[in-house]
Amino acid sequence: MTRCALKNTEIIKKSSLSVLKLNTFETSKKITTIMPETILVIGACGQIGTELTMKLRDLYGPDNVIAGDIREGNETLMASGPFEQLDATDLKAIEEVVMHYEVDTVYLMAAMLSATAEKFPMRAWNLNMNSLFNVLNLAKEKKIERIFWPSSIAVFGTTTPQNDTPQTTIMEPSTVYGISKQTGERWCEYYFNKYGVDVRSIRYPGLISYKTLPGGGTTDYAVDIYIEALKEQKYECFLSENTALPMMYMDDAIRATLELMQAPAENLTIRSAYNLAGLSFTPKDISKIIKSHIPEFEITYNPDYRQAIADSWPSSIDDSAARKDWNWKTEFDLEKTSKAMLNGLKES
Ligand SMILES: NC(=O)c1ccc[n+]([C@@H]2O[C@H](COP(=O)([O-])OP(=O)(O)OC[C@H]3O[C@@H](n4cnc5c(N)ncnc54)[C@H](O)[C@@H]3O)[C@@H](O)[C@H]2O)c1
Numbered sequence: 124m125t126r127c128a129l130k131n132t133e134i135i136k137k138s139s140l141s142v143l144k145l146n147t148f149e150t151s152k153k154i155t156t157i158m159p160e161t162i163l164v165i166g167a168c169g170q171i172g173t174e175l176t177m178k179l180r181d182l183y184g185p186d187n188v189i190a191g192d193i194r195e196g197n198e199t200l201m202a203s204g205p206f207e208q209l210d211a212t213d214l215k216a217i218e219e220v221v222m223h224y225e226v227d228t229v230y231l232m233a234a235m236l237s238a239t240a241e242k243f244p245m246r247a248w249n250l251n252m253n254s255l256f257n258v259l260n261l262a263k264e265k266k267i268e269r270i271f272w273p274s275s276i277a278v279f280g281t282t283t284p285q286n287d288t289p290q291t292t293i294m295e296p297s298t299v300y301g302i303s304k305q306t307g308e309r310w311c312e313y314y315f316n317k318y319g320v321d322v323r324s325i326r327y328p329g330l331i332s333y334k335t336l337p338g339g340g341t342t343d344y345a346v347d348i349y350i351e352a353l354k355e356q357k358y359e360c361f362l363s364e365n366t367a368l369p370m371m372y373m374d375d376a377i378r379a380t381l382e383l384m385q386a387p388a389e390n391l392t393i394r395s396a397y398n399l400a401g402l403s404f405t406p407k408d409i410s411k412i413i414k415s416h417i418p419e420f421e422i423t424y425n426p427d428y429r430q431a432i433a434d435s436w437p438s439s440i441d442d443s444a445a446r447k448d449w450n451w452k453t454e455f456d457l458e459k460t461s462k463a464m465l466n467g468l469k470e471s
Pocket of ligand 1: 165
């Protein structure tokens with residue numbers, strides 16, 4: 124829906140929305156802790172944004188969740204609620220949408236991911252940093268109340284302990300993307316300490332999903348492998364067979380995001396970004412599981428420039444702070460993830 128079209132229905136929308144918010148709040152036992160709010164998701168059409176926006180629309184009502192992106196998303200997303208074409212580096216454009224819809228919470232998902240960022244370092248820096256400053260400054264000026272901004276395991280580097288990487292440890296990222304995420308974490312903590320901005324963040328591991336394709340990350344192989352296994356019964360992997368990386372199924376990542384955002388502020392001890400563990404596996408591990416479902420499946424290895432990025436990241440993550448502060452618990456192991464991916468891809 125365009126902004127003009129929305130203006131015409133604004134009065135009806137606002138009155139029906141308050142009823143909807145109230146109903147949601149009063150009738151569903153499971154979500155009684157959810158405060159009524161209006162949400163803007165920037166980068167809503169990407170791998171995470173698409174599923175996050177749909178889930179938020181389920182919880183808060185479709186018209187209370189505005190999808191914003193520089194490009195349009197898939198049909199289901201576009202048909203499910205309001206959409207605003209919006210550049211995350213354009214403060215004025217974000218502010219206009221925030222004021223128009225009376226947005227309380229922004230989920231900033233727009234970014235340039237690890238593999239693409241190595242090709243366009245300055246563009247990545249500009250997008251990843253300026254978009255974050257834009258929303259942090261809107262919160263500092265009290266134009267929005269809450270921010271979710273994702274960090275990544277890319278904040279770690281070769282000098283970080285690789286196994287069970289602690290929450291607080293050496294962080295010397297060697298990629299443009301990792302440097303932007305580590306810097307972003309520092310600014311989030313600074314805005315919380317200095318200006319009381321309620322910003323929350325997670326260091327997502329590599330995310331596995333079938334509904335929207337990944338957008339140029341180093342862990343994309345863990346999605347491509349299922350697609351190619353079903354289509355061609357073979358896959359050439361761009362990482363070597365024993366490269367273990369932290370990963371997570373999308374449903375777990377979305378649930379983690381919502382649980383963190385719903386957690387009472389006083390329980391949160393970390394305002395940079397929480398470590399989040401899900402799975403840790405190698406291409407060889409995943410290929411064995413796929414073979415147990417598709418016996419003809421064959422994998423070959425041809426590592427490229429992404430191997431060096433993967434080698435600089437941890438193999439597994441210690442997420443005890445997330446478990447302690449907001450009761451985080453993973454639900455999807457590799458077998459359950461593989462079944463969900465293969466079944467989901469067959470049906471889509
Ligand atoms: N997917 C992962 O495995 C993973 C892991 C760790 C962290 N993250 C982080 O999560 C966030 C979302 O990741 P994703 O995988 O969904 O990325 P993605 O590339 O799939 O989606 C990003 C979205 O942002 C949009 N976008 C790009 N430039 C924009 C701009 N200037 N203005 C508005 N929108 C713009 C794109 O059109 C796209 O829809 C990013 O911050 C990413 O760094 C992702």
